Amino acid sequence: MLTKQKYKYGFVTKVPSEKFVKGLNEEVICRLSEIKKEPNWMLDLRLKAYRHWQTLKEPKWAGLKYPPIDYQDIHYYSAPATKQQKKAKSLDEVDPELLKTFERLGIPLNERKRLAGVAVDAVFDSVSLGTTHQDVLKKSGVIFCSISEALKEHPDLVKKYFGSVVPYRDNFFACLNTAVFTDGSFCFIPKGVRCPLDLSTYFRINEKDTGQFERTLIIAEDSSYVNYLEGCTAPMRDSNQLHAAVVELVALDHAEIRYSTVQNWYPGDEQGRGGIYNFVTKRGKCVGKGSRISWTQVEAGSAITWKYPSCILQGDYSSGAFYSVALTHDKMQADTGTKMIHIGKNTKSTIISKGISADHSVNSYRGQVKILPQAQGARNFSQCDSMLAGKNSAANTFPLIEIKNKSAVVEHEATTSRINEDQLFYLKSRGLDTESAVSLLVNGFCDQVFKKLPLEFSVEAVKLIEMKLENSIA
Amino acid sequence: MLRIQNLYAQTEGHSILNGINLEIKAGEIHAIMGPNGSGKSTLAKVIVGHPEYEITQGEILYEKDFNYQNISQWTPEERTKEGLFMAFQYPVEVPGVSNLNLLKASFNSICKHQGVPEMGEEEFISFVKKKAEMVGLPFSFLDRSVNEDFSGGEKKRNEILQMAVLSPRLAILDETDSGLDVDSMAKIAQALNKLKNKQNAFLLITHYNRLLNHIKPDFVHIIKEGKIQKSGDHRLANELEEKGYTGLT
Numbered sequence: 001m002l003t004k005q006k007y008k009y010g011f012v013t014k015v016p017s018e019k020f021v022k023g024l025n026e027e028v029i030c031r032l033s034e035i036k037k038e039p040n041w042m043l044d045l046r047l048k049a050y051r052h053w054q055t056l057k058e059p060k061w062a063g064l065k066y067p068p069i070d071y072q073d074i075h076y077y078s079a080p081a082t083k084q085q086k087k088a089k090s091l092d093e094v095d096p097e098l099l100k101t102f103e104r105l106g107i108p109l110n111e112r113k114r115l116a117g118v119a120v121d122a123v124f125d126s127v128s129l130g131t132t133h134q135d136v137l138k139k140s141g142v143i144f145c146s147i148s149e150a151l152k153e154h155p156d157l158v159k160k161y162f163g164s165v166v167p168y169r170d171n172f173f174a175c176l177n178t179a180v181f182t183d184g185s186f187c188f189i190p191k192g193v194r195c196p197l198d199l200s201t202y203f204r205i206n207e208k209d210t211g212q213f214e215r216t217l218i219i220a221e222d223s224s225y226v227n228y229l230e231g232c233t234a235p236m237r238d239s240n241q242l243h244a245a246v247v248e249l250v251a252l253d254h255a256e257i258r259y260s261t262v263q264n265w266y267p268g269d270e271q272g273r274g275g276i277y278n279f280v281t282k283r284g285k286c287v288g289k290g291s292r293i294s295w296t297q298v299e300a301g302s303a304i305t306w307k308y309p310s311c312i313l314q315g316d317y318s319s320g321a322f323y324s325v326a327l328t329h330d331k332m333q334a335d336t337g338t339k340m341i342h343i344g345k346n347t348k349s350t351i352i353s354k355g356i357s358a359d360h361s362v363n364s365y366r367g368q369v370k371i372l373p374q375a376q377g378a379r380n381f382s383q384c385d386s387m388l389a390g391k392n393s394a395a396n397t398f399p400l401i402e403i404k405n406k407s408a409v410v411e412h413e414a415t416t417s418r419i420n421e422d423q424l425f426y427l428k429s430r431g432l433d434t435e436s437a438v439s440l441l442v443n444g445f446c447d448q449v450f451k452k453l454p455l456e457f458s459v460e461a462v463k464l465i466e467m468k469l470e471n472s473i474a
Numbered sequence: 475m476l477r478i479q480n481l482y483a484q485t486e487g488h489s490i491l492n493g494i495n496l497e498i499k500a501g502e503i504h505a506i507m508g509p510n511g512s513g514k515s516t517l518a519k520v521i522v523g524h525p526e527y528e529i530t531q532g533e534i535l536y537e538k539d540f541n542y543q544n545i546s547q548w549t550p551e552e553r554t555k556e557g558l559f560m561a562f563q564y565p566v567e568v569p570g571v572s573n574l575n576l577l578k579a580s581f582n583s584i585c586k587h588q589g590v591p592e593m594g595e596e597e598f599i600s601f602v603k604k605k606a607e608m609v610g611l612p613f614s615f616l617d618r619s620v621n622e623d624f625s626g627g628e629k630k631r632n633e634i635l636q637m638a639v640l641s642p643r644l645a646i647l648d649e650t651d652s653g654l655d656v657d658s659m660a661k662i663a664q665a666l667n668k669l670k671n672k673q674n675a676f677l678l679i680t681h682y683n684r685l686l687n688h689i690k691p692d693f694v695h696i697i698k699e700g701k702i703q704k705s706g707d708h709r710l711a712n713e714l715e716e717k718g719y720t721g722l723t
Contacts, residue, residue, distance in 0.1 A: 426566045429522050430580040430636065431554040440579060444570025
């Protein structure tokens with residue numbers, strides 16, 4: 001009998017923190033903006049968003065089951081209290097306890113141990129601790145820093161693009177995020193630059209009863225290229241925590257942005273106690289001709305996932321892609337998918353979604369492909385496969401296809417299968433034990449998506465999925 | 475190497491094997507022939523531990539470290555790691571898993587169990603290359619997903635390739651000859667003859683004696699209604715060809 005490997009990243013870092021008292025009002029937002037020393041326009045936008053948010057209702061269309069969220073019972077800001085009052089100048093000055101935390105998570109930050117080839121922005125609760133490899137990035141003109149820093153150092157750039165892909169009125173959670181976002185990453189890749197390193201943000205929730213509202217903005221100017229990776233974990237707790245992020249991508253003429261996520265927030269225990277509520281709005285806009293945006297995600301955590309990384313294909317010949325593996329186990333609920341909005345001529349989109357549901361979990365794909373009247377020659381290919389790995393699990397597929405231009409070519413394929421006894425026996429009779437056989441089968445099932453991940457991420461993703469499925473299958 | 479004593483097995487309440495007795499020694503080739511539904515394939519599956527069948531009586535004894543042990547409770551993977559192998563009649567497809575990856579995973583699992591060091595990547599690839607050549611499969615074949623979109627002949631060859639790589643002590647070939655054209659059959663038979671030695675044994679399960687014209691069995695057993703009705707040497711297969719199952723039993 002296999003034993004359940006507990007959530008590997010469930011530890012708590014004991015650092016004193018400075019946090020706001022629970023609750024949300026205009027004063028809280030003003031203080032937040034003040035701490036961050038933001039320009040006035042940002043505060044105005046936050047307040048505008050907050051006022052609008054108060055008129056909105058939480059969306060219920062995904063049919064997710066969870067008790068009502070009390071938005072007044074959340075700390076909207078929490079930061080580790082540093083001994084010196086100033087922000088650490090370099091990562092080497094950061095509280096060793098925090099550096100240790102990231103090291104335990106497999107993300108060493110200090111100069112000697114940091115990951116080669118990847119620049120990391122480490123976000124702990126509501127603040128960014130710092131960003132590695134600044135020297136190399138600066139040389140090529142790439143800006144990679146926390147969004148708070150960008151608001152101070154590059155306010156015009158932020159102002160130009162912030163909210164241009166996800167306006168504050170977009171939806172309930174994006175609106176809340178605009179009002180209260182604390183930190184996140186900002187990336188700017190200038191014209192013609194191929195970013196010399198992969199850029200990566202690692203989000204860690206540590207404090208109890210805090211919400212994490214991060215905001216990420218990536219801008220790729222003409223003919224530039226960037227590979228961006230995002231990872232996330234949180235401690236194990238009995239109470240639920242809210243995570244409502246917004247990510248905006250802007251790709252100008254012939255630019256390419258590849259955005260990959262391995263999401264491993266704490267999913268709650270077998271009874272469904274605790275876990276992160278992950279309500280995220282991610283959207284990319286292919287503004288320029290021939291621009292490309294791809295979302296690759298491995299969603300393996302969170303009690304609730306509500307997330308639809310999408311592409312607005314505005315530029316002619318632009319293309320969008322969504323590659324997703326979503327794994328649910330125990331009592332997790334995932335409602336994830338994508339939207340591909342074809343506006344420009346000869347735009348192309350690809351959707352590959354793989355859902356695996358084990359135990360009592362519910363795993364849904366929800367997608368929309370929309371071809372507007374002016375999108376002559378648009379093409380889409382969608383493939384949505386579900387694998388059931390438990391007798392009490394459920395898999396749903398909700399594809400929505402809207403075609404307003406007759407020249408469009410849209411293909412959709414969907415399958416649902418169970419982990420097949422015959423395949424299992426075949427592999428066992430080749431000398432593989434149940435665990436290895438299952439992991440081979442699951443990796444085979446997810447292969448098309450794993451192939452799209454950067455190498456180090458794909459190794460991580462494979463291990464993560466194997467670890468999570470071990471108990472469910474046995 | 476294998477002793478089956480008074481073996482009874484059933485599935486979903488239907489009794490399929492009704493007192494099988496069979497002994498296979500190292501260096502021997504046995505053929506089991508019988509009409510449809512006689513229990514041939516069931517016998518093969520029971521030997522390798524298919525979970526669909528339940529042994530109700532009797533024993534399967536297998537020689538391990540010079541001792542005979544009852545392997546009825548062993549898992550299928552334990553049996554394979556101890557040198558049993560079945561070439562399936564209908565090999566299943568495993569999408570997304572390449573042939574090479576499966577071969578490597580199997581080979582390493584067996585090496586680990588037997589305390590033999592695993593081969594390095596390059597060494598393993600050239601080892602597999604040779605075996606693929608022997609069964610007549612192009613090397614590019616190894617990057618394809620296991621059995622996915624394979625022709626019937628390719629699937630059968632792939633089973634023999636796995637066998638060649640894993641070099642089992644006792645290989646059970648379940649209707650490896652069915653659905654093969656003459657040339658493919660000759661190629662597979664040639665490979666099997668190369669794989670045969672004094673230390674291993676084959677159990678061939680077949681309807682016809684087509685394959686047996688290429689591989690000469692030491693013993694032929696005729697099975698009907700879950701019981702071995704008649705045993706003899708290779709001439710029994712020819713006799714069967716002439717008289718049919720009803721004439722013989």
